[in-house]
Amino acid sequence: MPLIPEEPQIYESVPGPRNAAGAARTPQAPRSTAPLPGPRPTPRPAPPRADSKGPSTPGRPEAPRTPRQGNPAAPPTPAAPAVGGATSAxxxxxxxxxxxxxxxxxxxETVDKLLDEGRSPGxxxxLTTGEQHPWAQHELSFGEDAYWRQLTEGEDxxxxxxxxxxxxxxRAVVVLAVNGGTDPEAAAALPAALEKAAERLIVCGDPQRLRALL
Structure with a gap:
């Protein structure tokens, strides 16, 4: 019989320390309640941001389409105003x-612009109708063989x-500088230069004189 009251006393003493331990755990609870779970739901809305990036990814394939449209933009460059509407096949x-x-x-200056547009020097x-271009004068000073060899090499x-x-x-583009010569010489130079132009013939000269010759 005396054991019976002692047992409940033991059982009562047992929950006592457990409650103390629980109280010790409760202060740990706020540590566990640190905002770690809080930011975890926040990255969950991040996937919708990824979804917003998703439509941008199909937009990226559209970006290469714009350069593809830029390639056909090269032909419009020759479509600049022609002299009196004169064109060739x-x-x-x-x-x-x-x-x-x-x-x-x-x-x-026209040649510089062509190079800036992406034209290859070759x-x-x-061509000039009057005095030789300074570059030609310089290169001819080394002999005609070396001069014409550069035309064959086609690198410049x-x-x-x-x-x-x-x-x-x-060549693809011919630039004709009407820097002198008689009217018959200039008139003969225009069709001759046009025959050498595969895509564009750009004539630099007096517009009134050139229109009269054309």
Whole structure:
């Protein structure tokens, strides 16, 4: 019989320390309640952000379509205004206003623009009707063989006089600087230069004189 009251006393003492331990755990509960679970739901809305990126991914394939549209934009460049509307089956004529004294300078600027547009130097032929281009004068000083060899190699812009146009090869763009010569010489240089142009013929000269010749 005396054991019976002692047992409940033991049982009562047991929950006592458990409650104390529970009280110790309760302060740990706020540690466990640290905002770790809180930010976890926050990354859950992040997937919808990924979804928002999802439509952007199909937009990226559309981006390459824009450069594809940029490639056909190259043909519009030859579609610039032609002189009096004169065109050829192979090339289109464009005019850059200049005087005889500034025609070579205008031709050089035109070549720079073509290179900036992405043209290869070997695609450009520069012709003059009057005095030789300074580049041609310099290269001819080393001999005609070395001079014409550069035309064959086709690695750079080639400059020549229209009197030697028959010796030149056909290139994508021909820039004709009307920097002198008689009207008959300039008139003969225009169709000769046009035959050498596969895509564009850009004429730098006096617009009134050129329209009269055309």
């Amino acid at each position: 192979a090339a289109q004529i464009q005019l850059v206003a200049a005087t005889d004294a500034t025609a070579v300078e205008a031709a050089d 695609e450009i032929l520069l 812009v080639f400059c020549a006089h229209t009197s030697a146009v028959a010796h030149t090869t056909r």
